[in-house]
Amino acid sequence: MFEIHCPYCDEKRPEIEFAYAGEAHIVRPNAQDQGEMSDADWSQYMFIRDNVRGEHCERWWHQHGCNMFFNAVRHTVTDKFVMTYKMGKSRPTAKQIADAKK
Numbered sequence: 895m896f897e898i899h900c901p902y903c904d905e906k907r908p909e910i911e912f913a914y915a916g917e918a919h920i921v922r923p924n925a926q927d928q929g930e931m932s933d934a935d936w937s938q939y940m941f942i943r944d945n946v947r948g949e950h951c952e953r954w955w956h957q958h959g960c961n962m963f964f965n966a967v968r969h970t971v972t973d974k975f976v977m978t979y980k981m982g983k984s985r986p987t988a989k990q991i992a993d994a995k996k
């Protein structure tokens with residue numbers, strides 16, 4: 895078992911308290927644009943996700959803790975969490991990810 899840092903609780907907690915909640919930074923089209931989207935574009939938004947081998951921005955839910963969603967950069971091969979950050983923050987740059995690994 896490993897621990898995940900929750901940026902809201904500001905502490906590491908056991909992984910069993912958390913649930914994966916999909917790829918991070920997927921922006922939902924606004925209601926007006928949804929009606930004008932083609933089926934292919936809607937399908938792209940709804941179902942197509944990156945399948946990264948390496949560091950990936952993901953959304954996580956502290957389901958059995960503070961009940962907050964947050965984002966994380968996790969290495970998909972090693973399962974190592976590089977960093978976590980609060981919702982609303984932009985995707986970390988390559989430099990920010992490199993700095994977090996130090």
Ligand SMILES: [Zn+2]
Pocket residue numbers: 900901902903904956959960961962
């Ligand atoms: Zn929490």
